[in-house]
Amino acid sequence: MKILVTGGAGYIGSHTVVELVQNGHEVVVADNLSNSNARALERVGQIVGKKIPFYQVDIRDKAGLSEMMEACADEGRRAFDCCIHFAGLKSPNESIRLPLEYYDNNITGTLVLVDVLRRYGCKNMIFSSSASVYGDPAVVPVTEECPKGQCTNPYGQTKSMLEQVLTDIQTADGEWNIVLLRYFNPLGAHRSGLIGENPSGIPNNLMPYITQVAVGKRKELNVYGDDYDTPDGTGVRDYIHVVDLACGHVKALQAIEKKCGLAVYNLGTGRGYSVLEVVKAFEEANGVKVPYVIRERRAGDVATSYSDPAKAGRELGFYARYDIVDMCRDAWNWQKNNPDGL
Numbered sequence: 001m002k003i004l005v006t007g008g009a010g011y012i013g014s015h016t017v018v019e020l021v022q023n024g025h026e027v028v029v030a031d032n033l034s035n036s037n038a039r040a041l042e043r044v045g046q047i048v049g050k051k052i053p054f055y056q057v058d059i060r061d062k063a064g065l066s067e068m069m070e071a072c073a074d075e076g077r078r079a080f081d082c083c084i085h086f087a088g089l090k091s092p093n094e095s096i097r098l099p100l101e102y103y104d105n106n107i108t109g110t111l112v113l114v115d116v117l118r119r120y121g122c123k124n125m126i127f128s129s130s131a132s133v134y135g136d137p138a139v140v141p142v143t144e145e146c147p148k149g150q151c152t153n154p155y156g157q158t159k160s161m162l163e164q165v166l167t168d169i170q171t172a173d174g175e176w177n178i179v180l181l182r183y184f185n186p187l188g189a190h191r192s193g194l195i196g197e198n199p200s201g202i203p204n205n206l207m208p209y210i211t212q213v214a215v216g217k218r219k220e221l222n223v224y225g226d227d228y229d230t231p232d233g234t235g236v237r238d239y240i241h242v243v244d245l246a247c248g249h250v251k252a253l254q255a256i257e258k259k260c261g262l263a264v265y266n267l268g269t270g271r272g273y274s275v276l277e278v279v280k281a282f283e284e285a286n287g288v289k290v291p292y293v294i295r296e297r298r299a300g301d302v303a304t305s306y307s308d309p310a311k312a313g314r315e316l317g318f319y320a321r322y323d324i325v326d327m328c329r330d331a332w333n334w335q336k337n338n339p340d341g342l
């Protein structure tokens with residue numbers, strides 16, 4: 001398929017472009033580089049052995065997107081078979097300070113994108129949603145049927161609202177096929193060490209913080225709370241290797257090809273690990289110490305969240321192949337080869 005990847009220079013997007021190209025798809029990337037670097041796409045090119053066509057464009061820019069569509073369209077003015085839509089701002093913390101920026105970027109951006117796509121004959125989309133739409137899950141493992149919960153920040157709200165917006169668009173026009181993928185917690189990097197996660201400033205997420213402690217950039221890890229109702233008191237999450245997550249998108253294209261209408265899948269491993277288990281796995285996998293201190297709970301965190309991944313297994317043939325040791329090894333390989341990112 002000919003696929004438009006928005007946000008394709010970012011963490012999950014760049015890994016997905018690799019898997020798409022390696023599975024024979026033709027890819028064009030659109031990204032405004034607000035949280036990434038064009039060098040990521042050069043690295044992707046190195047991995048797959050060909051240059052990735054790239055447009056530096058903001059998804060809120062209708063004229064810019066239309067220009068790109070014109071350049072990519074065939075005689076029938078069809079530009080793409082499917083759009084995999086990663087572009088968005090993604091920090092829950094930051095979104096509490098900058099709600100307007102988050103609603104504008106994520107919601108306005110998606111509305112403009114969808115409108116331009118349909119004008120150029122593309123009514124197929126795979127959307128990056130998040131386990132955060134479940135809020136504090138009523139039961140674990142979380143199935144797709146679990147009711148959506150109260151999101152504790154504007155970022156989560158944008159994902160939840162966009163799921164509804166895309167559902168309404170599909171309901172009104174059955175020509176649309178839309179797959180909502182609810183990611184659990186992606187970790188790790190490509191085995192080559194050429195691409196990986198590159199947060200600017202102080203990392204919010206656990207693994208980039210751990211690797212920055214390990215590489216000597218930060219003194220110690222803050223473990224947010226050890227009094228949760230979990231086996232060792234620290235928060236439990238479903239960490240999934242970013243390459244597995246990327247492969248999940250290749251699998252989701254099959255649902256699009258089968259004209260799924262609207263489909264929702266969790267992408268996770270189904271196994272939860274506590275913060276201290278991740279620290280231990282990292283130390284054992286890499287032979288590096290990660291000093292830590294226990295701090296207060298972080299506002300908005302839930303005790304436990306892990307997926308029931310059975311639906312994606314059953315319907316898409318998606319199974320995570322990598323375990324927590326692979327994730328820790330690959331995250332460290334990336335960080336130590338690229339201490340300052342790209």
Ligand code: NAD
Nearest residue numbers: 007010011012032033034035036058059087088090128130
């Ligand atoms: P990322 O920040 O690395 O990638 C997002 C990319 O989108 C960046 O390259 C950024 O420059 C680009 N972008 C942002 N706004 C844009 C705009 N208006 N126009 C064009 N490009 C724009 O983030 P990621 O971790 O790769 O996440 C990808 C998607 O997956 C996001 O939608 C995110 O919300 C979602 N998601 C991420 C996680 C996670 O833990 N990383 C979990 C669940 C869902």
Ligand code: WQD
Nearest residue numbers: 092130132204205206209222223224235236237275298301
């Ligand atoms: C994991 C665990 C923390 C950092 C967030 C978003 C979610 C999704 C994924 C985008 C928790 C603990 C963390 C640290 C710590 N992103 N922790 N010290 O919060 O599950 O999910 O990223 O969609 O929407 O909310 O991931 O990596 O921040 O935290 O102890 O320095 O690690 O308390 O238990 P989270 P995380």
